[in-house]
Amino acid sequence: QVQLVESGGGSVQAGGSLRLSCAASGFWTTMAWFRQGPGKEREGVAAIYFRGGSTYYADSVKGRFTISRDNAKNTVYLQMNSLKPEDTAMYYCAAGFVPVAARILSGSEYNYWGQGTQVTVSS
DSSP states (O other): OEEEHHHOOEETTTTTEEEEEEEEEEEESEEEEEEETTTTOOEEEEETTTTTTEEEOOTTTTTEEEEEEEEETEEEEEOOSOOOOOGOOEEEEEOOOOOOGHHHHHHGGGEOOOOOOOEEEEO
């Protein structure tokens, strides 16, 4: 069984930065961050293959967000810079076994989810 514990959310002004962390236990190959804003569908934001370190991003966050992992700590991070009000959402960490990179930002590929952490960006 995989358990995921997120931290690092909060409130910032536009242009600010936040770093989210997700500590994981168990076995998986892929970890990702998803978000769901008010009245919006869930969106895959960033993902990483834990062993090789390949990373993938949604177009909406490319160049602003960086996903990384610490293998020794079984932790994945999401560094969010140049935050915009439209980044306001509940952010969820997910873990799973995604065999095809084309599906890595699809929520249906993930078996395990964290409880979520709120990110609020004010203008």
